[in-house]
Amino acid sequence: xxxxxxxxxxxxxxxxxxxxxxxxxxxxxxxxxxxxxxxxxxxxxxxxxxxxxxxxxxxxxxxxxxxxxxxxxxxxxxxxxxxxxxxxxxxxxxxxxxxxxxxxxxxxxxxxxxxxxxxxxxxxxxxxxxxxxxxxxxxxxxxxxxxxxxxxxxxxxxxxxxxxxxxxxxxxxxxxxxxxxxxxxxxxxxxxxxxxxxxxxxxxxxxxxxxxxxxxxxxxxxxxxxxxxxxxxxxxxxxxxxxxxxxxxxxxxxxxxxxxxxxxxxxxxxxxxxxxxxxxxxxxxxxxxxxxxxxxxxxxxxxxxxxxxxxxxxxxxxxxxxxxxxxxxxxxxxxxxxxxxxxxxxxxxxxxxxxxxxxxxxxxxxxxxxxxxxxxxxxxxxxxxxxxxxxxxxxxxxxxxxxxxxxxxxxxxxxxxxxxxxxxxxxxx
Numbered sequence: 001x002x003x004x005x006x007x008x009x010x011x012x013x014x015x016x017x018x019x020x021x022x023x024x025x026x027x028x029x030x031x032x033x034x035x036x037x038x039x040x041x042x043x044x045x046x047x048x049x050x051x052x053x054x055x056x057x058x059x060x061x062x063x064x065x066x067x068x069x070x071x072x073x074x075x076x077x078x079x080x081x082x083x084x085x086x087x088x089x090x091x092x093x094x095x096x097x098x099x100x101x102x103x104x105x106x107x108x109x110x111x112x113x114x115x116x117x118x119x120x121x122x123x124x125x126x127x128x129x130x131x132x133x134x135x136x137x138x139x140x141x142x143x144x145x146x147x148x149x150x151x152x153x154x155x156x157x158x159x160x161x162x163x164x165x166x167x168x169x170x171x172x173x174x175x176x177x178x179x180x181x182x183x184x185x186x187x188x189x190x191x192x193x194x195x196x197x198x199x200x201x202x203x204x205x206x207x208x209x210x211x212x213x214x215x216x217x218x219x220x221x222x223x224x225x226x227x228x229x230x231x232x233x234x235x236x237x238x239x240x241x242x243x244x245x246x247x248x249x250x251x252x253x254x255x256x257x258x259x260x261x262x263x264x265x266x267x268x269x270x271x272x273x274x275x276x277x278x279x280x281x282x283x284x285x286x287x288x289x290x291x292x293x294x295x296x297x298x299x300x301x302x303x304x305x306x307x308x309x310x311x312x313x314x315x316x317x318x319x320x321x322x323x324x325x326x327x328x329x330x331x332x333x334x335x336x337x338x339x340x341x342x343x344x345x346x347x348x349x350x351x352x353x354x355x356x357x358x359x360x361x362x363x364x365x366x367x368x369x370x371x372x373x374x375x376x377x378x379x380x381x382x383x384x385x386x387x388x389x390x391x392x393x394x395x396x397x398x399x400x401x402x403x404x405x406x407x408x409x410x411x412x413x414x415x416x417x418x419x420x421x422x423x424x425x426x427x428x429x
Contacts, residue, residue: 081113082106100164107158111151112190119147119191120198144191151187152180245294255297262293270321277390278317280419281348281355284324285309288346291324295331302341303331309348316348316355317417319386325379326359326410334363334408342407355416362407372400380410391415 065072085106092101122143128135159165245259269287285307296303327344335342345360372380384398397413 077113077117078110081109085109100162103162103164104159107155107162111154111158112194114154115147115151116194119143119194123195123198140192140195144188144195147191148184148188151191152184259294259297262290262297265290266294276320277386278419279320280315281309281318282314284318284320284322285346287321288323288327291327299331299335299341303335304341304343306343306345308345310350313348313350313355313416315418316350316414317419318355318357318414319383319390322383322386322412323357323359325383326412329379330359330361330363330408330410334361334365337364350416351413353416355414357412357414359410359412360403360407361409362403362405365402365406365408366400387412387414 085108086102088109089098089102089105092098092105095101123140126136126139128139130136153170156165156169160167160169242263245256245263266287269283269290292303292305296305323346327346330344335344342362345358347356347358347360349356372384380400387396387398390396391414395415397411399411401409401411403409
């Protein structure tokens, strides 16, 4: 770090104090947060609802807690300025006047550390919109001259207090000599370096904020899309269930009443999970059980169901109402077309960090050339879209294929993530 010798042993540093910009920025933010918390505390105390605002704050690291208070940021800024001054003073430790050099370097960084928060606050409080760059630039040009003179006076005063320079260096005649003016120009450039660092930090904050807003918008859009798909499933399922029940109203009123009871349970559970995209597998299987009871009443012994679910995946997170459309599709397009009926197997097993779910039937199978992208039904296509929406970027698998033994197999693979507890198991038993 180079120096410039001035009259009366004035020593100027030609390196800018950029190390204190971030600390000063945090000081300004800390002051604003402290004022907000103070106002909230007063308002809450006046209303009688004060429970302690700090109790609601999330746990953070020691540095995070320190930076959340203005005095902590001030202490951190002082430490950073002192460390920076000592660092730049290291090359002078072998000289005869090293103690004076150390004090000069410390004075420079301390003063810039004091002025940087003022520059930050001036830039924030400037009553000129950011889009009017010309007017803001003109305001900063005037401010840079004022801050440069303030810095020079403070630095000269501190040097006099330290005994490094005589008090006569504060005379007007000494403040505007050619050598001092050249140094003031360099200090003026330092102001713009600090302002550039402040602007860069603010643009970085705006970039992070815009990324967070974009992420929230994408999440909201994804949630809205998944909810829309779920809403399409509800009337589709209800229409099919009512159609099944209506065919037995006159033929067997007792069976019809039992069907309606199970349908009522289905609707209740559907409403309970309407605001949740994912539920424990145990809850999904309980919903499926009520649906199967309706179908067993309809088909009797012609419909056989095998549930093969590993105990360790009962509380795995799965999309709500996603197995029922698969089983309904197997019954409608596979089992019901055979005079002898058939068997449906629902299997759920863990495989490493994956949950493997299969719905298998021994019905008539898929027609030749069938593709899920061209299928006209809603059940399979909506279920596939919901799974892909909940687990994007290839994190899930949804495959529908014919079996060699006859019939159809739906293969679903999801990330294995456990939710729920014993209470939820008892609630859905």
